[in-house]
Structures are given as structure tokens and as C-alpha cells.
Amino acid sequence: xxxxxxxxxxxxxxxxxxxxxxxxxxxxxxxxxxxxxxxxxxxxxxxxxxxxxxxxxxxxxxxxxxxxxxxxxxxxxxxxxxxxxxxxxxxxxxxxxxxxxxxxxxxxxxxxxxxxxxxxxxxxxxxxxxxxxxxxxxxxxxxxxxxxxxxxxxxxxxxxxxxxxxxxxxxxxxxxxxxxxxxxxxxxx
Amino acid sequence: xxxxxxxxxxxxxxxxxxxxxxxxxxxxxxxxxxxxxxxxxxxxxxxxxxxxxxxxxxxxxxxxxxxxxxxxxxxxxxxxxxxxxxxxxxxxxxxxxxxxxxxxxxxxxxxxxxxxxxxxxxxxxxxxxxxxxxxxxxxxxxxxxxxxxxxxxxxxxxxxxxxxxxxxxxxxxxxxxxxxxxxxxxxxxx
Numbered sequence: 001x002x003x004x005x006x007x008x009x010x011x012x013x014x015x016x017x018x019x020x021x022x023x024x025x026x027x028x029x030x031x032x033x034x035x036x037x038x039x040x041x042x043x044x045x046x047x048x049x050x051x052x053x054x055x056x057x058x059x060x061x062x063x064x065x066x067x068x069x070x071x072x073x074x075x076x077x078x079x080x081x082x083x084x085x086x087x088x089x090x091x092x093x094x095x096x097x098x099x100x101x102x103x104x105x106x107x108x109x110x111x112x113x114x115x116x117x118x119x120x121x122x123x124x125x126x127x128x129x130x131x132x133x134x135x136x137x138x139x140x141x142x143x144x145x146x147x148x149x150x151x152x153x154x155x156x157x158x159x160x161x162x163x164x165x166x167x168x169x170x171x172x173x174x175x176x177x178x179x180x181x182x183x184x185x186x187x188x189x
Numbered sequence: 190x191x192x193x194x195x196x197x198x199x200x201x202x203x204x205x206x207x208x209x210x211x212x213x214x215x216x217x218x219x220x221x222x223x224x225x226x227x228x229x230x231x232x233x234x235x236x237x238x239x240x241x242x243x244x245x246x247x248x249x250x251x252x253x254x255x256x257x258x259x260x261x262x263x264x265x266x267x268x269x270x271x272x273x274x275x276x277x278x279x280x281x282x283x284x285x286x287x288x289x290x291x292x293x294x295x296x297x298x299x300x301x302x303x304x305x306x307x308x309x310x311x312x313x314x315x316x317x318x319x320x321x322x323x324x325x326x327x328x329x330x331x332x333x334x335x336x337x338x339x340x341x342x343x344x345x346x347x348x349x350x351x352x353x354x355x356x357x358x359x360x361x362x363x364x365x366x367x368x369x370x371x372x373x374x375x376x377x378x379x
Contacts, residue, residue, distance in 0.1 A: 031253050035251075035253060036245045036248045037245065039248050039251075040244070040245065040248060049249055053251045056251075056253070057253055057254065060253055126240045126243060126244060127233075127236050127237060127240050128237065128240055128241065128244035129244070142237070145204070146233060146234055146237035146238065146241075147237065147241055151205065152204050152205065167200065167201060167204055170200060170204055171196070171197060171200035171201075174200055174203075174226075174229070174230055174233065175196065175200075175226075177229075178225075178226060178229045181229075
């Protein structure tokens with residue numbers, strides 16, 4: 001790939017390397033490619049659209065600041081999701097601490113609304129929508145496996161879990177998903 | 190129980206793990222539920238991939254504010270960060286401090302004296318010449334000087350003489366000196 005290659009034909013890793021060399025345009029292209037995908041991932045952890053939007057913004061802000069740390073030997077998506085996951089966990093902990101202070105007021109909100117399922121606003125009645133009902137961790141494992149095509153090792157590194165835990169999460173997600181789709185014909189059959 | 194195990198094997202195979210064991214493979218062929226699960230697991234990559242665009246299209250639109258992000262310098266920020274950290278690395282600083290302190294303990298710093306003037310140099314050379322000059326009575330002093338060998342021989346002669354006196358007194362005999370053997374003392378006196 002040369003510099004004359006159209007920017008939308010470049011791989012994520014090429015764009016990341018250009019961004020590392022100081023190209024803001026390349027980073028914006030990366031953000032454009034991933035902002036919706038990252039939103040889906042973060043919404044499952046943070047529970048609300050607004051929080052997910054803020055976290056997407058914060059993640060890209062952090063990544064742009066630390067783009068010099070990006071190692072081209074790894075997929076850009078792995079680096080992106082790992083950073084986003086860590087930021088989301090940090091944000092969740094801060095929020096939990098703040099909520100525990102307000103607990104005496106009796107105005108405590110659910111700690112992880114994603115675990116309770118989607119907010120029900122989605123009109124899409126498809127596999128992903130059903131996957132969202134499985135709960136945060138199973139959905140995130142499915143998203144990284146099938147939405148981002150990451151390997152078990154990459155998912156484990158991204159989520160900060162062991163490979164066995166990721167395999168178990170995916171197995172449970174598949175089993176639960178099949179149960180919920182029990183009355184629907186399998187398209188591959 | 191066996192179906193659960195087979196399901197797990199199917200999931201593991203779908204995730205790129207080990208291949209299905211033969212017993213699980215045979216069970217899957219015979220068991221309808223396990224066969225359905227295997228087909229479902231195999232269909233997921235295609236189904237999810239096909240439905241991803243529609244799922245993402247449902248995501249509410251929002252824009253990222255890149256005006257807030259600072260410009261990245263053309264250089265490698267990792268290098269600049271490591272360079273900044275290297276100044277604050279505690280280990281090399283501690284090592285340098287230990288070397289300095291141990292040097293101060295073991296050695297004393299003494300300031301050098303002022304350099305010699307020409308007059309001082311001349312006086313030092315003159316003093317050195319007076320010390321190293323050959324004295325006037327050098328020949329006599331050399332003649333009077335006893336070499337270590339002569340001194341040793343004199344001591345030996347004295348010891349022999351006292352031993353002879355002892356034997357004469359003890360054994361009641363007389364030991365006489367042979368002709369022509371003078372002592373060193375006599376020779377020197379002559």
C-alpha cells in the first residue's frame with residue numbers, strides 16, 4: 001500500500017501507522033470505521049446510549065493521545081477494544097463509588113443495566129438483538145468473536161479474562177441463543 | 190450429560206480449538222439435539238456477519254468531536270515518553286549517588302599547592318646538588334667502612350675464641366693457634 005492508495009482502501013493497521021506518524025486524517029478515518037462498533041460494545045457494558053457515546057469519545061481521545069504506543073504487530077481492533085474495555089471498567093467503578101455514596105438517599109440506579117438486557121428501543125429483530133438480551137459479558141464475547149472476528153486469545157486479552165473463561169462465555173452464549181431461537185428455523189439447516 | 194459434553198466439544202471446535210473427539214463426533218451424528226447445536230454453531234459466523242450491517246445501522250448517529258483532541262507530533266511519542274522517564278529513573282540515580290558517597294568516604298580531596306616559582310625551583314635544585322655532591326673525605330670514609338662480610342668474619346672469630354676458652358677451662362687442655370693464621374683484627378691493626 002502506498003500513500004496514493006485511497007484512504008478507505010487502507011487497512012486499519014496502515015491507518016494506525018500513519019496516525020502514529022502524525023496524520024490526523026488517518027485517525028479520523030479509523031474513528032469513523034469503529035465508532036459505531038465501539039458504541040455497540042460499550043453500550044453493553046455501560047447500559048445507556050449517552051454513556052456509551054461519551055465513552056467512545058473518551059476512548060478515541062485517549063487512543064489519539066497514545067497512538068505512539070500502538071504496536072503494528074497487533075490488530076488495531078484489539079488495541080482499541082482493550083483500551084475501551086479498560087476505560088469502561090474504570091468508569092463503571094467510579095460510578096459505583098459515587099452511587100454507594102448516594103445510596104443513603106435511596107436513589108440508586110442499576111449498577112450494570114447491560115446485564116439486565118437491552119433497553120428495548122431497538123426495532124431490529126435479529127440475531128444481534130437477541131444476543132443483546134443474553135447479558136453484557138456474553139454479548140461482548142459474541143461481538144468480539146463474530147462482529148470483530150477476533151481470536152479467543154485476542155478476546156481474552158481484550159476483556160482481561162482467561163481463554164477458558166472466554167470459551168465458556170461463548171459456549172453459554174451459543175447455548176442460550178439457540179434456546180431463544182428454538183422455535184425459529186435455522187437458516188443453515 | 191453426554192449431550193452437554195458434546196455441546197462443549199462442538200463449541201470448542203467452533204472457536205478454533207481442538208478437533209472434535211471421535212466419540213463426540215459419532216454422538217453428534219446419532220443425537221438430533223447435538224446435531225442441531227452443531228449446525229447452529231456452524232451457521233453463526235455467516236448469520237452474524239450478514240446481520241451486522243443492519244445491527245450497526247440501528248445505532249443512533251453521533252459525531253466525534255476531534256477539535257478537542259490535541260495534535261500528535263510527527264515523532265514517536267513512545268520515544269519521547271521514555272526519554273522523559275529516563276531522567277527520573279531512580280536506579281541509575283541511586284547508583285551514581287552511591288559511587289559519589291563511597292568515593293568521598295574512601296578518598297580525601299586535598300587542594301594542590303601553588304605552583305613553584307623560578308626562585309624556588311633554583312633553590313630546590315641547589316639543595317639537591319648539595320645533598321648528592323661527593324663529600325671531601327669520601328675516600329677515607331670508604332676505607333673505614335666495614336663490609337658486611339668482614340663484620341661477619343669478626344663476629345665468627347669472637348665466637349670461636351670464646352668457644353676455645355670454654356673448652357680449655359672445661360677439659361683442662363690448651364688449644365694453641367697454628368702458625369700463619371692471623372686473625373682479621375690483627376691484620377687490620379697491622
